[in-house]
Every structure is written in structure tokens, then in C-alpha cells.
Amino acid sequence: MEGSGPAGSPAARLLARLALLAAVGSLVVLLLAVGDGGLVVVVAGFLGLVLCAAGIWWFVAHRGVTRLFGALLAVAAPVGVFVLFAYEGVWLLALFLVLCWAAALACARQALRRSRPERSKRAAVAAPPPRRPVLIMNPKSGGGKVGRFGLVERAEALGARVILLDPSVHADVAALARGAVAEGADLLGVAGGDGTQALVAAVAAEHDLPFLVVSAGTRNHFAMDLGLDRTDPSRCLDALTDGEELRIDLGDVAGRPFVNTVSFGVYADVVQRPEYRDDKAGTILTVMPDLLLGEGVRRLDARVDDTTLSSQQALLVSNNPYVSPDELSGAGRRPSLDDGELGVLGIKVEDAAQAADLAVxxxxxxxxxxxxxxxxxxxxxxxxxxxAVDGEALRMPTPVVCTLRPGALRVLVPRDRPGVPAPVPAVRWRRIFDLAFGRTERPAGSSP
Structure with a gap:
């Protein structure tokens, strides 16, 4: 929560002024060019975006001729806009306006990023090396990263005991973790996917033991938000000899732990399909029409603290909020894992008009x-x-309750790690204006 205070550093004010200059400059050029193609650029660009979004909706939500028409429209709309710009001789004007707005947004985001105070949360504390660490490793995870990076040999050389899972046999990793604790383990770790990470993390939290994350999964969202190296999972093992500890939150959905997200609705329906793992795109195209408009349509209601969401098609609950809704595409980041709050994202799109509204x-x-x-x-x-709990397909009796256990998990991380990139904040032009002209921030919730 932002309080009152000075409106940013000199660099932030300069960037905010550059953002306003670029934005105002593009508007001035557009007004001057209204009679020379400026109106064509605005109207055609807007219609192209709307038609493209509608085409994507028809492609995803329908089959047969309607799907084919949607695919053609999604491709033809932007192509048609470019052809029109070239025919009318306004493509240079359109390019200039796009570049101006891109520069304005880039400067605005950098200004907001620089104006934010340094976070005091997620402070790491020194941690002694564990004496009896136990790591559970899945050799199939991430396409075989355990073997490719020599994680077993590296961990054992650092004094850890490794439990290597047999891919052909179902393993109860939580039971394995509890067995390791009973035998005297003073650290639990996992080289595997986020779903496996969550189960073992819950055991570590239950016994107040440090937990080690090894980025050997496919996407490694949890490792990314902890600031770990996702390109070389062996670097995560450096925490065994030169580590420090973070206190973070742990999610709970109907008694099951989660470290990233819990998904309800359309996505959860899709991942239930046995063919999804081998053919994600094909499965999505096959089942989406039924899930969005056909007999398979299901609607969800949610009580989010004191707010009611009705008839949602999809709902995503995250262990701490993402900085933007980009988590739907897998590109989102959580700037903090210790704020003690769930992030909630609900989607309700029932026709092409609503899809276009979402795109615009x-x-x-x-x-x-x-x-x-x-x-x-x-x-x-x-x-x-x-x-879908951290990507794992499950079924749960309703109602399903999601909560958070603040500060429940002790995570051991290497002292030398890439870190979490600064989040890209949403651009609010009133804030940019205040920042550019040195105005004082208003306390959150105060009247303008």
C-alpha cells in the first residue's frame, strides 16, 4: 500500500515527463493529421483489433464452418489493416504513432518502477549448512534435467541423501518426506515439478524444517518467483553450503498445499483429459467449444472475502498476487511471496463482443x-x-475453500542467485502526471 510521500526520484520524474511528452506528441500529430489519414489510422486500427478478437473467439468457441471463419477473420483483420494503411499512404503515420505510444508506455513503466520504494519484505537471513539434508528427485521432470545436469551426483557430493523416484511406479512423495524426517533429516528438498514441490513443502512446514527448491521442472514458476536460476538447476544446490533463508507463505486448497496457483473452470476441465499431456493444443481446440458454449458448460460462483463473483467460466487463485493478469499466459510474476494475501482472477466471456471488449x-x-x-x-x-493444483489434475467436493498460511515455509536459497526482476506495474496516467510534476502521492483510499 502506497502512502503519502515525495513523488519519486529525479530519474523517475524525467521518465514520467518523457512518457507524457511522447503521449501528448502522438495525440498532437494525430489531431493535425485528421484530414490527412489520421482518422483512417484510428478507426481502422480499432476495428482491426475488435475483429481479430472476435475471430479468435469464434475459432476457439466453435467448430466447423464457424471455426474456419473465425480463423480467417483473426488473420485477415490485421492483414487488411496493413493493406489499407499502405493503400491510403498512411503507414508511416501509423508506424510513428505506434512507436510513440510504445515509447510512452515504456517510459511510464520505468518511471513507476523507479518511483517505488525498495521493498523491505522477503529479507533473507543467514542460515547454517544443513547436516542431514534429504532431496527427492524425479528423473523424468523437465525432460530429464536430473540426469542432464548431474543433480544426483552433485547433491551427494555436497552431503545430501537423494531419494530417486522410479518413474514407472507411483510414489507418495509426502510419505517419503515424512519418512525422511523420522530418520533425522534437517532439510527437505525437491528436484521436480511444482506439484511435487508443494507436497514436500507442506511436510517441511509441518515440521518447521528448511525447504530446498531445485529448478528441475518444466516451467519452474515457483523457482522463478524465488529468484533462482532456472537455466542451471545445479546452482540451486549451492544453498547446501552457502545459503540463506526466506520466510514465505504457503497456500491451502481444501487441505492440500499449493505454492503457485489453483485453477477452477475451463483450464481445470482441460487438464483432466488424459490426452492433454501429449497434445495440449489439440485437446484445447477439441474440448473448448463444449466447455464455453456447449453441453459441457459449467459456471462457478465464488465468495472472495466479502465480494461475490457469479457464473464465472474460469477462476484462478494464486499464492500471493501476480503483478498483472499475464499469469494466464504463463508470463506473470509475483513480486512477493510473503504478503499474506491470495491473488484472485475471474473470467467471464460469453460471446465475441465480450472477447473484443477484453482485447480492447x-x-x-x-x-x-x-x-x-x-x-x-x-x-x-x-x-x-x-x-488444477499447481498444474496437477484433481477433483474436489464443493464448496472448495482456498486460504493462505502466512510465513509458514522456510526456504533455503543460494546466497548467489539471479534474483527476482522488478515487476512491470500497470500504467496509470494520473500517477504519471503527478510523478512528472512532483506532486505528493495521496494516501490509499483518500478522496481526490
């Missing part, structure tokens, strides 16, 4: 709801609903 207005669209909460209760007219 983004997070301001009525089809997208972004909240934070301490408790989320998800309900449905079904007794049991599909749920």
Missing part, C-alpha cells in the same frame, strides 16, 4: 475481475468439480 480494455474489461483476498470459497451446482 484489458484489465478494465467487465469480463475480467482482479482481486486480492484472505479466503476464497468456490461453489457450483455440482457435488464435485475439477481443480
Amino acid at each position: 480494455r484489458g484489465s478494465q474489461s467487465t469480463g475480467l475481475t482482479v482481486l486480492t483476498a484472505h479466503r476464497v470459497e468456490v461453489d457450483s451446482d455440482m457435488e464435485e468439480i475439477p481443480v
Whole structure:
């Protein structure tokens, strides 16, 4: 929460002024060029975006001729806009306006990023090396990263005991972790996917033991938000000899732990399909029409603290909020894992018009709801609903309750690690104006 204070550093003020200059400059050029193609650029660009979004909706939500038409429209709309710009001789003007707005947004984001005070949270504390660390490793995870990076040999050379899972046999990793604790382990770690990480992390939290994350999964979202090296998982093992400790939150969904996200609705339905793992794109195209408009349509209701969300098609609950809704595409980041709040993202898009509204207005669209909460209760007219917990396909009885255990998990990380990149904040032009002219920030919740 931002309070009152000086409106940023000199560098932040300069960037804010450059952002305003670029934005105002593009508007001035557009007004001067209204009679010479400026109106064509605005109207054609807007219509192209709307038609492209509508085409994508028809392609995803329908089959047969409608799907084919949607695919053609999604491709033809932007191509048609470019052809029109070339025919009317306004492509240079359009390019100039796009570059101006891109520069304005880039400067605005950098200004907001530099104006934010340094975070005092997620402070690491010195930690002695564990004496009896135990690591559970999945040799299939991440396409075989355990073997490719020699993680077993490296861990054993650093004094750890490794439990190597047999890919052909189902293993209860939580039971293995509890067995290791009973035998005297003073650290638990996992080289595997985020779902496996969460199960072992819960055991570590239960016994107040440090937990080690080895980025040997496919996407390694948890490792990314901890600031670990995802390109070389062997570097995570440096924490065994030169590490420091972080205190972070641990999510809970109906008694099951999660470190990243819990998904309800469309995505959770898709990952239930056995063919999804081998053919993600094909499975999505096959089942989406039924899930969005057909007989397979399910709607979810959620109680997000004191706010009610009705008839949602998809709902995503995260262990601490993402900085933007980009987590839907896998590109989102959580700037903090110790704020003690759940992030909540609800989606309700039922036709092409709402899809276009989402494309044009983004997070301001009525089809997208972004909240934070301490408790989320998800309900449905079904007794049991599909749920994806850190990517793992499960089914849970309704209502499903998500909560957070603040500071429950001790994570051991290497002292030398890449770190978490500064988040890219959403651009609010009133804030940019205040920053550019040195105005004092208003306390959150105060009247303008």
C-alpha cells in the first residue's frame, strides 16, 4: 500500500515527463493529421483489433464452418489493416504513432518502477549448512534435467541423501518426506515439478524444517518467483553450503498445499483429459467449444472475502498476487511471496463482443475481475468439480475453500542467485502526471 510521500526520484520524474511528452506528441500529430489519414489510422486500427478478437473467439468457441471463419477473420483483420494503411499512404503515420505510444508506455513503466520504494519484505537471513539434508528427485521432470545436469551426483557430493523416484511406479512423495524426517533429516528438498514441490513443502512446514527448491521442472514458476536460476538447476544446490533463508507463505486448497496457483473452470476441465499431456493444443481446440458454449458448460460462483463473483467460466487463485493478469499466459510474476494475501482472477466471456471488449480494455474489461483476498470459497451446482493444483489434475467436493498460511515455509536459497526482476506495474496516467510534476502521492483510499 502506497502512502503519502515525495513523488519519486529525479530519474523517475524525467521518465514520467518523457512518457507524457511522447503521449501528448502522438495525440498532437494525430489531431493535425485528421484530414490527412489520421482518422483512417484510428478507426481502422480499432476495428482491426475488435475483429481479430472476435475471430479468435469464434475459432476457439466453435467448430466447423464457424471455426474456419473465425480463423480467417483473426488473420485477415490485421492483414487488411496493413493493406489499407499502405493503400491510403498512411503507414508511416501509423508506424510513428505506434512507436510513440510504445515509447510512452515504456517510459511510464520505468518511471513507476523507479518511483517505488525498495521493498523491505522477503529479507533473507543467514542460515547454517544443513547436516542431514534429504532431496527427492524425479528423473523424468523437465525432460530429464536430473540426469542432464548431474543433480544426483552433485547433491551427494555436497552431503545430501537423494531419494530417486522410479518413474514407472507411483510414489507418495509426502510419505517419503515424512519418512525422511523420522530418520533425522534437517532439510527437505525437491528436484521436480511444482506439484511435487508443494507436497514436500507442506511436510517441511509441518515440521518447521528448511525447504530446498531445485529448478528441475518444466516451467519452474515457483523457482522463478524465488529468484533462482532456472537455466542451471545445479546452482540451486549451492544453498547446501552457502545459503540463506526466506520466510514465505504457503497456500491451502481444501487441505492440500499449493505454492503457485489453483485453477477452477475451463483450464481445470482441460487438464483432466488424459490426452492433454501429449497434445495440449489439440485437446484445447477439441474440448473448448463444449466447455464455453456447449453441453459441457459449467459456471462457478465464488465468495472472495466479502465480494461475490457469479457464473464465472474460469477462476484462478494464486499464492500471493501476480503483478498483472499475464499469469494466464504463463508470463506473470509475483513480486512477493510473503504478503499474506491470495491473488484472485475471474473470467467471464460469453460471446465475441465480450472477447473484443477484453482485447480492447484489458484489465478494465467487465469480463475480467482482479482481486486480492484472505479466503476464497468456490461453489457450483455440482457435488464435485475439477481443480488444477499447481498444474496437477484433481477433483474436489464443493464448496472448495482456498486460504493462505502466512510465513509458514522456510526456504533455503543460494546466497548467489539471479534474483527476482522488478515487476512491470500497470500504467496509470494520473500517477504519471503527478510523478512528472512532483506532486505528493495521496494516501490509499483518500478522496481526490
